[in-house]
């Protein structure tokens with residue numbers, strides 16, 4: 634059976650700087666792939682590129698999903714084809730009502746629109762599943778949502794859109810312990826239906842709840858290691874230093890990645906380091 638997602642020699646630049654430098658990665662149907670790697674090495678860039686965020690410029694390589702050329706598709710076509718991205722930093726969308734947005738997104742995938750009854754039944758069930766008060770469907774999308782509410786809201790969208798491949802970018806960051814359980818159960822239910830996942834997280838906790846079938850580590854814009862879930866435990870215990878040692882990979886210093894960044898950001902980082 635051909636891979637559900639096949640990425641070959643993917644090179645991606647952001648504002649003229651090459652971030653992904655030849656990613657090769659495959660994901661089969663029903664798999665849950667854990668994607669790890671140090672900060673700033675290209676995980677979100679990879680997910681954003683697969684989904685079609687125009688800030689990421691593909692300079693070389695291919696992405697195929699269900700055998701289709703993803704790079705030739707617009708964002709909404711990618712979504713209709715069954716791709717979904719829960720973003721690391723979900724954007725606030727003032728002026729867009731949550732339930733209007735969800736209804737439009739769901740109907741875009743169907744030949745016949747949902748009846749109002751069907752829509753509200755599904756909506757109510759999804760709000761219940763992620764533990765957000767149903768009244769929040771009247772609020773603008775993500776506007777003023779707490780960090781955890783934004784993350785739950787991404788999972789709510791996933792439940793309603795039923796993607797074949799859900800890419801979850803640090804979905805566990807900022808979640809309280811109960812929310813982590815809720816999100817893990819939602820993922821497990823989808824896994825049981827045979828759906829596939831690409832999950833980025835820095836922590837073993839979520840992974841231990843959803844049992845990835847494989848793990849890959851992105852370092853310096855490439856897949857440095859690809860293996861079984863035991864990789865997650867080793868990284869959790871030992872960090873990334875051993876990869877550098879064993880594979881002779883030089884992990885780029887953060888400073889070089891920060892060269893392009895404005896003084897303001899650096900000043901904030903210094904202040905944060907000094908505990909201000």
Ligand SMILES: Nc1ncnc2c1ncn2[C@@H]1O[C@H](COP(=O)(O)OP(=O)(O)OP(=O)(O)O)[C@@H](O)[C@H]1O
Pocket residue numbers: 647648652670671672673674675676677678679688721890891
């Ligand atoms: N919009 C952008 N403008 C400028 N640089 C960017 C932009 N997006 C990403 N980059 C740079 O690309 C590099 C990779 O970023 P990316 O967000 O993919 O890292 P990551 O592996 O997801 O890190 P983290 O674990 O911290 O989320 C970083 O050096 C980052 O500063």
Ligand SMILES: [Mg+2]
Pocket residue numbers: 676677678721802
């Ligand atoms: Mg990221």
